[in-house]
Amino acid sequence: MNGVDVGTWTTRQTDPTVWDTLLPEQRERLEALDLTRRTDTVPAATTAAGKVSAFERGITALA
Numbered sequence: 001m002n003g004v005d006v007g008t009w010t011t012r013q014t015d016p017t018v019w020d021t022l023l024p025e026q027r028e029r030l031e032a033l034d035l036t037r038r039t040d041t042v043p044a045a046t047t048a049a050g051k052v053s054a055f056e057r058g059i060t061a062l063a
Contacts, residue, residue, distance in 0.1 A: 009058035
């Protein structure tokens with residue numbers, strides 16, 4: 001949806017290094033969709049710019 005690869009996005013959001021940087025409200029939204037912090041790590045590209053909007057696009061695509 002809107003150019004978002006939901007599988008890649010969910011893998012990235014649940015990665016411990018990303019999960020730990022999310023706002024509590026963002027974690028709650030993911031948990032409401034049965035996504036939780038993983039214990040393993042999968043390499044994912046990090047970008048500082050557009051972090052919130054990227055999160056919003058992903059959560060919209062997943063919902």
